[in-house]
Amino acid sequence: MTKYKQIRIALNNCGVIDPENIEDYIARDGYMALGKCITEMTPQDVIKEIKDSGLRGRGGGGFPAGLKWEIASKNHADQKYVVCNADEGDPGAFMDRSVLEGDPHAVLEAMAICGYSIGATKGLIYIRAEYPLAIKRLKIAIDQAREVGLLGKNIFGSKFDFDIELRYGAGAFVCGEETSLIHSMEGLRGEPTIKPPFPAEKGYLGKPTNVNNVETYASVPIIIRKGASWFNKIGTEKSKGTKVFALAGKVNNVGLVEVPMGTTLREVIFEIGGGIQNGKKFKAVQTGGPSGGCLTEKHLDTPIDFDNLVAAGSMMGSGGMIVMDEDNCMVSVAKFYLDFTVEESCGKCSPCRIGNKRLFELLERITKGQGTMDDLQRLRNMSNVIKDTSLCGLGQTSPNPVLSTLDNFYDEYLAHVKDHKCPAGECKDLMKYFIIAENCVGCTACARVCPVGAITGEKKEAHLINSETCIKCGACMERCKFDAIIIK
Amino acid sequence: MTKIKTLADLVKLRDELQSKQALADSADNAESIIQIKVGMGTSGIASGAKAVIDFLVEALEKRNIEANVSQTGDMGYSYAEPTIEVKKPGKDPVVFGFVNVQKADEIIEKYIKRDELVEGIIPVNYHTIDN
Ligand SMILES: Cc1cc2nc3c(=O)[nH]c(=O)nc-3n(C[C@H](O)[C@H](O)[C@H](O)COP(=O)(O)O)c2cc1C
Ligand code: SF4
Numbered sequence: 001m002t003k004y005k006q007i008r009i010a011l012n013n014c015g016v017i018d019p020e021n022i023e024d025y026i027a028r029d030g031y032m033a034l035g036k037c038i039t040e041m042t043p044q045d046v047i048k049e050i051k052d053s054g055l056r057g058r059g060g061g062g063f064p065a066g067l068k069w070e071i072a073s074k075n076h077a078d079q080k081y082v083v084c085n086a087d088e089g090d091p092g093a094f095m096d097r098s099v100l101e102g103d104p105h106a107v108l109e110a111m112a113i114c115g116y117s118i119g120a121t122k123g124l125i126y127i128r129a130e131y132p133l134a135i136k137r138l139k140i141a142i143d144q145a146r147e148v149g150l151l152g153k154n155i156f157g158s159k160f161d162f163d164i165e166l167r168y169g170a171g172a173f174v175c176g177e178e179t180s181l182i183h184s185m186e187g188l189r190g191e192p193t194i195k196p197p198f199p200a201e202k203g204y205l206g207k208p209t210n211v212n213n214v215e216t217y218a219s220v221p222i223i224i225r226k227g228a229s230w231f232n233k234i235g236t237e238k239s240k241g242t243k244v245f246a247l248a249g250k251v252n253n254v255g256l257v258e259v260p261m262g263t264t265l266r267e268v269i270f271e272i273g274g275g276i277q278n279g280k281k282f283k284a285v286q287t288g289g290p291s292g293g294c295l296t297e298k299h300l301d302t303p304i305d306f307d308n309l310v311a312a313g314s315m316m317g318s319g320g321m322i323v324m325d326e327d328n329c330m331v332s333v334a335k336f337y338l339d340f341t342v343e344e345s346c347g348k349c350s351p352c353r354i355g356n357k358r359l360f361e362l363l364e365r366i367t368k369g370q371g372t373m374d375d376l377q378r379l380r381n382m383s384n385v386i387k388d389t390s391l392c393g394l395g396q397t398s399p400n401p402v403l404s405t406l407d408n409f410y411d412e413y414l415a416h417v418k419d420h421k422c423p424a425g426e427c428k429d430l431m432k433y434f435i436i437a438e439n440c441v442g443c444t445a446c447a448r449v450c451p452v453g454a455i456t457g458e459k460k461e462a463h464l465i466n467s468e469t470c471i472k473c474g475a476c477m478e479r480c481k482f483d484a485i486i487i488k
Numbered sequence: 489m490t491k492i493k494t495l496a497d498l499v500k501l502r503d504e505l506q507s508k509q510a511l512a513d514s515a516d517n518a519e520s521i522i523q524i525k526v527g528m529g530t531s532g533i534a535s536g537a538k539a540v541i542d543f544l545v546e547a548l549e550k551r552n553i554e555a556n557v558s559q560t561g562d563m564g565y566s567y568a569e570p571t572i573e574v575k576k577p578g579k580d581p582v583v584f585g586f587v588n589v590q591k592a593d594e595i596i597e598k599y600i601k602r603d604e605l606v607e608g609i610i611p612v613n614y615h616t617i618d619n
Contacts, residue, residue, distance in 0.1 A: 015562055102562050226617065
């Protein structure tokens with residue numbers, strides 16, 4: 001398997017089958033894995049197979065899936081639950097949506113397999129209401145599976161019953177955190193609680209609950225069909241199999257990418273992704289969403305896996321990968337993510353609620369050219385406090401975009417603070433539009449296009465931009481045919 | 489559809505579906521047929537895949553070309569949406585990107601009718617689980 005960089009495991013059927021037709025799925029060996037588990041394997045065998053495969057959770061943390069199933073199986077209760085986390089809240093991520101829209105039965109089949117192995121009869125898919133098409137296709141898939149008896153009572157003529165329902169999220173990022181998600185499903189406020197107890201002990205309605213991500217489940221049927229030893233040959237020593245990334249940003253081939261663990265960032269961005277748009281220079285790649293960090297040129301040859309990305313100062317996250325070029329200001333990038341976190345913090349604990357807001361304000365000052373050297377130190381100190389003292393994963397990781405840009409792009413922070421300049425030319429407050437008098441022929445084109453009337457001058461004479469009124473929209477620069485307008 | 493009560497039932501159904509598919513795929517056969525898939529994930533639909541699938545169904549019928557047009561999920565090439573895959577009996581499937589109604593028309597007239605190549609083919613760039 002060397003000809004291509006990509007292997008489609010989780011995306012095996014995506015873009016191949018008609019997701020609204022169960023026969024298409026069955027023709028591609030669909031539900032064979034469930035049949036094999038129920039007919040030929042004990043629940044312990046199934047758990048062992050998943051453990052041996054080395055499959056780790058694809059929703060962010062990378063916790064071994066088989067081990068999680070084993071814990072849930074050993075916690076005895078009259079009712080247990082299998083939950084699929086389809087909240088997918090990272091900005092720019094669309095892997096889970098694509099899997100659900102393209103191959104919904106794979107997730108249903110895997111949830112039933114999980115139910116069989118841990119002793120649960122009920123499955124719940126927590127999906128954001130902003131995914132109407134995925135919801136529609138899941139509903140169709142559930143109905144079709146029920147109709148032929150692949151969900152419901154006595155599946156494959158056994159004693160095993162399993163059924164699945166949908167639960168809708170309203171799109172709060174924190175509801176992707178598993179304890180929050182469970183509270184939200186219970187009809188409570190979507191706020192996290194301290195772990196332990198983990199959901200595998202006390203989850204939905206206080207019962208043992210196994211929570212996994214969409215892509216984690218989507219990998220399960222193939223592992224059962226092809227065997228753990230097939231799966232664990234793909235990937236690196238500690239991260240097995242493949243990972244789907246939603247490649248986005250300033251890269252030519254934006255799209256879904258599924259590569260074996262251990263593929264380098266360079267291969268993903270430059271070979272599969274086709275390099276940077278418009279021949280610009282690569283600057284950074286953001287992985288792990290609001291919890292992750294920005295990696296640079298020097299990380300391009302790092303093999304992607306759970307541990308390497310953490311060591312490099314970012315993380316795998318759920319698979320968002322946003323590529324940035326020379327026109328992206330890294331302070332602004334950090335500010336963008338902080339803005340998101342401030343908006344999405346549930347407010348339950350003060351380090352996250354107040355700390356992130358203060359971080360955001362500091363970044364805002366820096367992008368306005370009002371920052372000081374003390375502010376840079378304060379950014380770092382406060383980031384560490386927030387990480388160490390927040391209650392849930394949101395606050396514990398939210399300063400990562402700040403810390404990683406401080407580490408990798410300190411010069412850019414210095415330029416903002418000391419020289420009051422934004423090298424990438426993105427921070428509007430630090431830019432000024434000027435007219436070079438020698439180049440200006442006085443054609444008045446700029447004055448006519450300026451939406452706020454900031455440009456004055458007589459016909460056939462050099463014009464002038466009033467920087468007080470200028471809103472830095474750049475309209476004049478685009479219009480000028482004589483290269484007379486510059487940014488300083 | 490009949491209920492699947494045992495693993496043997498499922499295997500039987502799968503085998504039937506697979507041989508039906510093989511018949512449709514093979515080159516010289518009464519049941520062989522052109523198969524077209526339109527990528528209809530959110531990004532495909534947002535880029536106009538619905539108009540393309542509607543056009544394909546209507547145009548193929550009007551021009552008396554027997555074909556099976558179906559929807560599928562995201563093929564992964566978001567940058568080139570809408571994407572469609574055309575499989576002529578006995579041939580490897582070909583994926584076309586940036587397919588609007590005009591392009592779909594060109595694909596029918598040139599590739600489907602006359603086997604002429606059309607620009608915008610996206611080469612296969614991944615392994616499947618079977619190879
Ligand atoms: C703030 C926050 C947001 C999260 N959002 C998601 C999400 O959108 N989807 C997801 O699968 N996991 C998300 N997680 C991780 C879940 O808490 C949980 O670890 C995961 O669903 C477990 O599944 P896995 O082991 O298959 O990855 C989030 C965690 C945190 C702290
Ligand atoms: S860290 Fe933030 S999101 Fe998490 S509980 Fe505290 S306030 Fe809420």
